[in-house]
Amino acid sequence: MTIAANTITKDEDRRTGSPLEVLLVFLRLGLTSFGGPIAHIGYFxxxxxxxxxxxxxxxYADLVGLCQFLPGPASSQVGFSIGLMRAGYIGGLAAWIGFTLPSAIALVxxxxxxxALSGPTGIGLLHGLKLVAVAIVAQAVWGMARTLxxxxERASIALVAAMVILFSSSSTAQIAAIALGGIAGPWLCRGAPPPATGHISVPVSRTVSLLALSAFFLLLVGLPLMRGLGILQGITFFDAFYRSGxxxxxxxHVVLPLLREAFVTPGWVSNDAFLTGYGAAQAVPGPLFTxxxxxxxxxxxxxxxIAGAALGLIGIFLPGMLILIGALPFWDTFRRRAGAQAVMRGVNAAVVGLLGAALYNPVWVSSVKTPGDFAIALIGFVLLTVWRAPPLLVVIVSAIGGIVLVQVVT
Structure with missing residues (x-):
């Protein structure tokens, strides 16, 4: 397994490019890549x-495997890595900007x-977007449970993680659930496949890697301390985005319960506004993290x-990019360790439980109130899982369904 300069292509001219070239290619992808991270990886x-x-x-397969192993938005990490290998660090930044900007602008x-969406039509449209979240998250739970x-053993880890979330009101319950999955992994998930062979080489020095890892952990620990001092309200929000990312x-989709805990629980965003925005996020191309x-x-x-939107984007994407840069030079050694694979199996199983708990609360309890609501959510779920319909179509169907329901009721 090799990601190296001499394996990207045989032609030197093809191995290098300009940041502008990278930006334009990813901007087009950012405008057209519907369907979520798995679809994005296919587009790439x-x-x-x-x-x-x-x-x-x-x-490419090796790169995808690395990004799926790490925390953070996998498709955006893959895109950043491709830009990095094509045109250096500025190329990586150009790839991220091009892929992220279109959906971020649309959601702002x-x-x-x-x-401005008032009256029966507006209310129905917003309610339909909340029902989109039910179908999308249910599909994510279904698909992730089958894979992870x-x-x-892993189903049991997921169950325990879901119980921790459902029966605990503590703000640290999600972290505890993930940590328990990591602890249980080496005990219950030892049957990992043999580690892959080969070599990964990318244009990141070990010095830069260590600096990136240091920054990742320094921010993870330092931002809550600064938040406790009450220096700036913006630091409080940035910390919430950073911890979620x-x-x-x-x-x-796992970002849903993390952001909900970070923003809805303290009252910074209402639950209805949160779920409505999450539903709208399914209708735009590009990464869900926008x-x-x-x-x-x-x-x-x-x-x-606008400043808050920029703060949110930087805060939620930054940790994934830092840990990606930090892991690249050490990935060869780490991925060969069976213990590391077992830990990640346990963590991934816990994540399924985390998302399953979020499907119930807040997604289900806040959106499905009537048989008509359930019918619309069920139609969306079947369209996604059986008919393999694109999420944009499900958004349209659910929005129309929400409007029709309100008109019938009123």
Whole structure:
């Protein structure tokens, strides 16, 4: 397994490019990549392996494996890594900006315009977006459970994690559930496959790697301390985004319970506004993590607007990028350790339980109130899981269903 400069392509000219080139390619992907992180990885493969040949099939598979192993938004990490290998650190930044900006702008515009949706039609539309969240999260739980909890040991870890979340009101319950999964992994998930062989080499020095890891942990520990001192309200919000981004294992939808705990529980964002925005996030292309731009724009009591959206985006993406840069030079050694694989199996199983608990509360209890609500959510779930419909179609169907329900009731 190799990701190295001499395996990306055989042609020197193809191995290097400009940040502007990277920006334009990823901007187009950011405007057209619907369907969530798994679909994004498919779009990237078609664009960079098949069409442009910036890297080969094996190198791409290795890169995807690394990003799925780490916390953070896997598709955005893959995109950042491709930009990094193509045009250096500025290329990585260009890839992130191009892929992230379109959906972030769309969600900020929605944040500013959502309050204008009044009357039966507006109310029905917003309620339909909340029902989208039910279908999307249910699909995520179903798919992740089949992949990450295929045996009774990991299913049991998921169950215990869900119980911890459902029966605890503590703000540290989610962290505790993930930690318990990591502890149980070496005990219950020892049957990992043999570690992969090969070598991964990317343009990141060990010095830069250690600096990135140091920054990751320094912010993870230092931001709560600064938050406790009450220096700036913006630091409090940035810490909430950063902690959420640092703890996301297993896919973008896992950020839902983390952000909900960080922003709804303290009263910074209402539960209805949170779920409505989450539903709207399914209708835009690009990474689901741009939901943070919506939250940053509407957070209370101090409304930061555009600055808050930028704060949210940087805060939630930064930890995943730091730990990616930090892991790249050490990935070869780490991934060969069976113990590390077992820990991650336990963590991923706990993540399924975490998302399953979130499906019940707040998603289900806040959205499904009537048989009609359940019918719309069920239609969305079947469209996603059986018909393999794109999420945008499910958003449209649910929004129309929500409007129809309100018209019938009123």
């Amino acid at each position: 493969r078609e664009e960079f392996v098949v069409r442009r040949r910036w890297l080969d099939e094996q190198a 515009l929605f944040a500013y315009g959502a309050h 909890c295929p045996d009774r 640092a703890l996301v294992f297993g896919g973008g 939901f943070a731009a919506y939250l940053g724009a509407i957070v209370q009591p101090s409304t930061y607007g």
